[in-house]
Amino acid sequence: MIRAAVLGAGAWGTAFAKVLAEAGAEVTILARRASVAEAIRTTRVNEVALPGVRLPERVTATDALDEAIDGAQLVAVAVPSQTLRGNLGDWAGSFAPDCTLVSLMKGIELGTTKRMSQVIVETAHIDPSRVVVVSGPNLAPEIAGEQPAATVVAGIDADRAQFVQRAIALPYLRPYTSEDVVGCEMGGAVKNVIALAYGMASAMGMGDNTKASLITRGLAETARLGAALGADPLTFAGLAGLGDLVATCSSPLSRNRTFGEHLGRGESLESAQASTRQTAEGVKSCLAIRDLARAHGVEMPITEQVERVCHEGIDPRVAVKLLMQREMKPE
Known part of the structure; x- marks a missing residue:
């Protein structure tokens, strides 16, 4: 035994x-x-x-x-x-x-x-x-x-x-x-940040097109950073990538989604923390993930905006506008 x-x-x-x-x-x-x-x-x-x-x-x-x-x-x-x-x-x-x-x-x-x-x-x-x-x-x-x-x-x-x-x-x-330890860990870490964005979008009344776009482009961010760190890109199509991302974004049981909802309703970081009384890993990890991405020259626009909402105090609606105004490019 x-x-x-x-x-x-x-x-x-x-x-x-x-x-x-x-x-x-x-x-x-x-x-x-x-x-x-x-x-x-x-x-x-x-x-x-x-x-x-x-x-x-x-x-x-x-x-x-x-x-x-x-x-x-x-x-x-x-x-x-x-x-x-x-x-x-x-x-x-x-x-x-x-x-x-x-x-x-x-x-x-x-x-x-x-x-x-x-x-x-x-x-x-x-x-x-x-x-x-x-x-x-x-x-x-x-x-x-x-x-x-x-x-x-x-x-x-x-x-x-x-x-x-x-x-x-x-x-x-x-x-x-x-x-693929690297891929599994990166999928698990970045999905918390994307779930914060998903929660904000939900609280702001945004629809399924918005939410599907966040999941899809969030997965693309995760895979780009993972690949730069040596992960197998196929990992992000599996349970530790897409599977974990969908569950964390879509479930009301998700701490990160719930925390994001508080931010999307206009609450401050401190107020959201007091309301949830739980650890939302993405709030702190978004800073480290942003730094990791910058060190490897990887673009992570959703992560960047989540960090700005959480730690620089910008309005989530402004963050959405900035995401939508980014330069056009191929998928």
Whole structure:
């Protein structure tokens, strides 16, 4: 039987722990707050992150790192992307020598413009072959509710990717493997930014033509940047690209779409943050993605305008006008 740990007790971390346990693993969730860990142990529910979802008996929780990772062959990391380096700075050196680290995060680090797997490798001082990325349309409440879904497990070590694939395969979750870590991570990060734009457009009353255009041109931006970084362009036509983008843009469960809706109604960044009370990864990642694109000479007009709305305070309607006034060119 696999012994697994999930570092982070948010919605996706909790749902992933449920998946691992239902696929046969013994799982310990590391919660930042002792009260959350205690509630999971005593009620089998993480009411803060996934209200009403009962966790299997094979899931337990703690607020002590050593207890969480003791003997774990698989360690999934599910913390906000901009806190990853700080957390791993505290955790590095505690992992078992050959455990597989699974990144559940979708973002680009501010300042360094590094992908989450790169931050894990650098901060935990491990070989890149030990890191596996899970990406795709992973709306936590739907997966926790056992609605049929598919996902991608990407790693440069095929054996480790297949190990994680087997560890999460269930009648309601079909995992596919991939060797394109870069493409899967870029698809997961940029889609959050495009979903912010989609949410703004929805709140402003724009129709399906607008929304379809945002998804399509947003995917083009993602693929351009991914290709510049060495990703396989075909990845962006799959689950970690188009699949994740459609789910994140179209679902009311999406934090980034919901955050964008608040901005589209004219709220400030601070007001939108107070209203949602959740982490919308695209808000911070748009800065890092913009910097990454500029460093590689890649045009990302939607990302540029989302960054300006979020961090420079321009009106979303002005951002739309600027997008529509760009120079004509072939698709």
